[in-house]
Amino acid sequence: MRFADLAFCLALLSYAAAYDPLDPNGNITIKWDIMSWTADGYVAAVTLNNFQMYRHIMSPGWTLGWTWAKKEVIWSIVGAQATEQGDCSKFKGNIPHCCKRSPAVVDLLPGVPYNQQFTNCCKGGVVAAWGQDPAAAVSAFQVSVGLAGTSNKTVKLPKNFTLQGPGPGYTCGRAKVVPSTTFLTPDRRRKTQALMTWNVTCTYSQFLARKNPNCCVSFSSFYNQTITPCPSCACGCQKKNNCVKSDSKIVQMKGINTPRKDNSPLLQCTHHMCPIRVHWHVKVNYKDYWRVKIAITNFNYRINYTLWSLVVQHPNLNNVTQVFSFDYKPLVPYESTNDTGMFYGMKYYNDLLMEAGPFGNLQSELLLQKDKNTFTFKQGWAFPRKVYFNGDECMLPPPDTYPFLPSSAHRHRFAVSSLIISLLLLISIG
The missing domain is CATH 2.60.40.290 (Immunoglobulin-like)
Structure with missing residues (x-):
């Protein structure tokens, strides 16, 4: 069997193992909305939406990872934190929050100071199932990315997304650019939209989990x-x-x-x-x-x-x-x-x-x-x-x-x- 044929068969097996006949459309969608450009990158809101009807993420919560396309760094995060800072020795003065090429990010625990909070953050990574409590089936944080593109044409999408919740079992697809998310202003009288949006879909397989x-x-x-x-x-x-x-x-x-x-x-x-x-x-x-x-x-x-x-x-x-x-x-x-x-x-x-x-x-x-x-x-x-x-x-x-x-x-x-x-x-x- 050729390598290409083997890879195709493994992909089919992974898809079949992840398919749940009782929840055929269940998945966790990671949405990455760029809200503003900065001198060397952008500020984005990252949202995890759990569209699974009866599968939730329990304590100790989710861990989200990815690999940067270039040499990006995380200047700061609000509502979450990277598990490791990595090697930031080349920076003098203003030190980034994380310099790892493949960072791993976790939610903050409840009770953190207000200035460290973001909408739908700080629940210890616990995310309810959509069928059980739609209002609690979301988690989010804000990230400031540096050494990245500063326009829709120069920004590069991260690769190799991973999600643990809290153990293994989730497989994430490639990031795809989608129509920009529309938001309502706090007074709900005016619409704004993200400068750029991409989605990543993650599906669960019990076969991969254990x-x-x-x-x-x-x-x-x-x-x-x-x-x-x-x-x-x-x-x-x-x-x-x-x-x-x-x-x-x-x-x-x-x-x-x-x-x-x-x-x-x-x-x-x-x-x-x-x-x-x-x-x-x-x-x-x-x-x-x-x-x-x-x-x-x-x-x-x-x-x-x-x-x-x-x-x-x-x-x-x-x-x-x-x-x-x-x-x-x-x-x-x-x-x-x-x-x-x-x-x-x-x-x-x-x-x-x-x-x-x-x-x-x-x-x-x-x-x-x-x-x-x-x-x-x-x-x-x-x-x-x-x-x-x-x-x-x-x-x-x-x-x-x-x-x-x-x-x-x-x-x-x-x-x-x-x-x-x-x-x-x-x-x-x-």
């Missing part, structure tokens, strides 16, 4: 005593020798919940070795409705999941009647279907999933109206087709292990017991 899933799913039901657990080693068992038993004294040690710089997890010992387990329990069968309980458990002692999201694909989600304890939003990737929904925490109530331990779980229930043409408990229909946590697809158990309906010999006893349970629950919920 070789194993980051979550798994288990099932149970009221009509069968069997619990279908997560598959063994669902998230890989590389950490099996370094996991912590739930009753270990290590759990009580000070600093156990402190994240490491390399984001290395400290997992509770389980047969699946996943940081996150999602449990789906078919709880009650009413005449016209059925009820499901969802439990999310964190087995990682070092991570608090902020702004978490859970996406479920199930054919009966087009008839959700009520969701308890979680916020819910339907997702419609295609016009002909409405079988996917996003669950996420209520602000200031349960939008934080604590690290492993007694508080490391969240629960909710949902009530669904039966679709009489398709509803059944047979052949695992009551269980989800896909589950995503924080934008990563979770591993489901094999279909032949799902809780099954009792045999016909026990059908009468099953019907009576289920009726009693349903009546008791109906009385209890009033």
Whole structure:
């Protein structure tokens, strides 16, 4: 195979891995607006817009990198900072903020002085998903660039953009000049526009982020005593020798919940070795409705999941009647279907999933109206087709292990017991 053919195949593989059928248009777009020219360069507003419906950037936040086309330097940044200054020894007097040919920039933490802030900055790099909170799905900073072009014809676009959020998984395309962004003045009575604008589109691939899933799913039901657990080693068992038993004294040690710089997890010992387990329990069968309980458990002692999201694909989600304890939003990737929904925490109530331990779980229930043409408990229909946590697809158990309906010999006893349970629950919920 020729090199060109190999490169083409790898490009196709990367694109296919980044394509998400539940969020086909999801991406992070980096917009670079030149607002004014200076003696040796320009001042630009750089904006990260997260157009992904259910994948956000959690703490410790994003890192944006690129390579300069010429010998540009960063004189100053407002609302962010470069992680390294680089070699600025050739400058005398006024020293640039960063002289590296390939700088890496991070957001500032909340609470910085007002004169260091910029619109939509200073959130520690945390960016919400577009489907969860559009107003918080943006981050921005202002950069003053020197030793650069001073006109649309002489400025050169940076190359090799990279985005980490906070780990790997994003692939960024080339910068492209687009029509200049239009802005409204503070009094909203006059329009201005950028002198020059270019965009960079970054897409996420779970395949590039990690070789194993980051979550798994288990099932149970009221009509069968069997619990279908997560598959063994669902998230890989590389950490099996370094996991912590739930009753270990290590759990009580000070600093156990402190994240490491390399984001290395400290997992509770389980047969699946996943940081996150999602449990789906078919709880009650009413005449016209059925009820499901969802439990999310964190087995990682070092991570608090902020702004978490859970996406479920199930054919009966087009008839959700009520969701308890979680916020819910339907997702419609295609016009002909409405079988996917996003669950996420209520602000200031349960939008934080604590690290492993007694508080490391969240629960909710949902009530669904039966679709009489398709509803059944047979052949695992009551269980989800896909589950995503924080934008990563979770591993489901094999279909032949799902809780099954009792045999016909026990059908009468099953019907009576289920009726009693349903009546008791109906009385209890009033």
